[in-house]
Amino acid sequence: MTFIHKFTRRKNLLPLTGALMMFVASCAPKYNPTPAPDRLLPEIQTGAATFSASGGVVENFYLNFKSLGNVPIEEYGIVYAFLPDTTAVNLVIGSSYPTAKFKNAPRIGANTETFNISLPTGMHALSYRAYAKVVGGEVRYAPNRINKTY
Template sequence: MMIFTDKLIRRKNLFLLTGLFMTLVAVSCAPKYDPKPAPDRRLPEMQTNVATFSTSGNAVENFNLSFTSLGNVAIEEYGIVYAFLPDTTAVNLVIGGAYPTAKFKNAPRMGANTETFNISFPSGMHALSYRAYARVAGGEVRYATNRLNKTY
C-alpha cells in the first residue's frame, strides 16, 4: 500500500509542477499592457496665400503659404505646386506630376512662410494657378484646402 501511495504522491506533484510551469510560460508570453496610448498622428494643415509679382507684372516674386497646424509628423518638404496655363482652366495641381514646384528652403513655422523665386511668366500663357503642399515623413503629401489663380 505504501508503494502505491508514494507513486500517487509523485504523480500528483509532477502534475502540479507541470501545471505551475505551464502557467508561468503562459504569463511570460502574454503581451505586456502599455498604459500610455500611442500618440495621435496629426498631419500639417496649410493655406495658400496670395503670391507677390514683380513691378513689371511678368514674374512671380514670392510665393506665400500659412501653416495653421504643423502637426506632429515631420515635414520633409513643403512649397507651392503651380501651373502656367492659357486660361484659368482647373487642373489637378499635385506634386510629382506635370507641374513644377517651388520648394521652400527655410524650416516650416506656424503662420506665414514666404520664399523668393522670381519665376518668369512663359509667353502664350495668360493664367497662373497654384496651391501649397507639404510632404511628411513616410511620403504622404498634404495639400492646402484652397488654390489661387492669377490672370495676367
C-alpha cells in the same frame, strides 16, 4: 525516512510552492502597452503670391501652416501651373506641374519664399496651391487653390 514521512513533507511543500508562484507573478511587471499617438498631419493654407512691380515675374509665394502635426515634414512648398486661362487642373506634386520648394524649416503661421519665376508668353493665368510632404511620402494639400489672371 518512511514513505509516509516523505509524502507528508512533499504535501506541505505544495501550498508553499503555490504561494511562492503567486507572489512572483504579482511582482512581475504588468504588460500595459502605451498606445501609439495618432498621426497628426500638417494643416496648410495657400496664400496670395506677389508679382514684381515691373511685371512678368512671380516674386514670392506664401503659405500658412495652421498646424505642423506630429509627423516630420520632409518638403513643403507650392505646386503651380501657368495656363492660357483659369481652367481647373489637378495640381499635385510629381506630375507635369513644377513645384516651388521652400528652403526654410516650416513654422506655424505665415511662411514665404522668394522665387522670381518668369511668366511664360502666351499664358494668362497662374493656378497654385500649397503642399506638405511628410516622412513616409504622404502629401497633404491645402484645401484652397488660388487662380490669378495676369
